[in-house]
Amino acid sequence: xxxxxxxxxxxxxxxxxxxxxxxxxxxxxxxxxxxxxxxxxxxxxxxxxxxxxxxxxxxxxxxxxxxxxxxxxxxxxxxxxxxxxxxxxxxxxxxxxxxxxxxxxxxxxxxxxxxxxxxxxxxxxxxxxxxxxxxxxxxxxxxxxxxxxxxxxxxxxxxxxxxxxxxxxxxxxxxxxxxxxxxxxxxxxxxxxxxx
Numbered sequence: 001x002x003x004x005x006x007x008x009x010x011x012x013x014x015x016x017x018x019x020x021x022x023x024x025x026x027x028x029x030x031x032x033x034x035x036x037x038x039x040x041x042x043x044x045x046x047x048x049x050x051x052x053x054x055x056x057x058x059x060x061x062x063x064x065x066x067x068x069x070x071x072x073x074x075x076x077x078x079x080x081x082x083x084x085x086x087x088x089x090x091x092x093x094x095x096x097x098x099x100x101x102x103x104x105x106x107x108x109x110x111x112x113x114x115x116x117x118x119x120x121x122x123x124x125x126x127x128x129x130x131x132x133x134x135x136x137x138x139x140x141x142x143x144x145x146x147x148x149x150x151x152x153x154x155x156x157x158x159x160x161x162x163x164x165x166x167x168x169x170x171x172x173x174x175x176x177x178x179x180x181x182x183x184x185x186x187x188x189x190x191x192x193x194x195x196x
Contacts, residue, residue: 029092033100039108046097046104046113049090053119056086090120091129098133103140114145122154130158134188139195141179148175155182162186 036042069075094117106114121133141151159167183192
């Protein structure tokens with residue numbers, strides 16, 4: 001019984017410590033974002049997030065580690081955990097940015113800055129995170145800041161995470177048809193209406 005209490009106490013201490021660390025990280029991110037005063041500041045901030053996202057994604061290194069050590073190996077899992085940690089940081093940054101400024105405009109900031117929010121959210125495997133960000137992504141799609149290929153790719157991957165199978169549609173079809181069908185299948189019609 002004493003051992004169970006000891007384990008519970010250790011768990012609570014670790015949990016509270018992690019929660020405190022996360023609060024400090026989020027506070028630091030919010031402070032960073034409050035310093036973004038110009039379009040150029042915002043553009044550079046988003047481009048840096050995209051750079052950080054891509055820096056931990058190297059398909060050659062991933063394949064090399066898998067072939068050499070196996071996908072269950074400690075070496076490969078360290079590589080994956082590095083991605084997960086960066087994805088978590090990037091998500092906090094992007095969601096805080098979107099909350100304060102909304103989705104960036106392509107004509108103001110250019111392709112890389114506009115791609116950053118979409119790609120960070122696209123790299124999330126949690127469907128709750130993907131769905132809670134759908135409305136802002138869909139609005140960006142309607143405004144032309146996300147193209148139909150990116151939107152259908154994002155929704156298709158969300159479908160795959162939700163139903164554990166790839167979405168299939170009988171050809172021929174337009175991208176818009178696929179996007180609308182995926183929205184229906186993912187039960188995101190209310191969010192779609194809100195975005196419009």
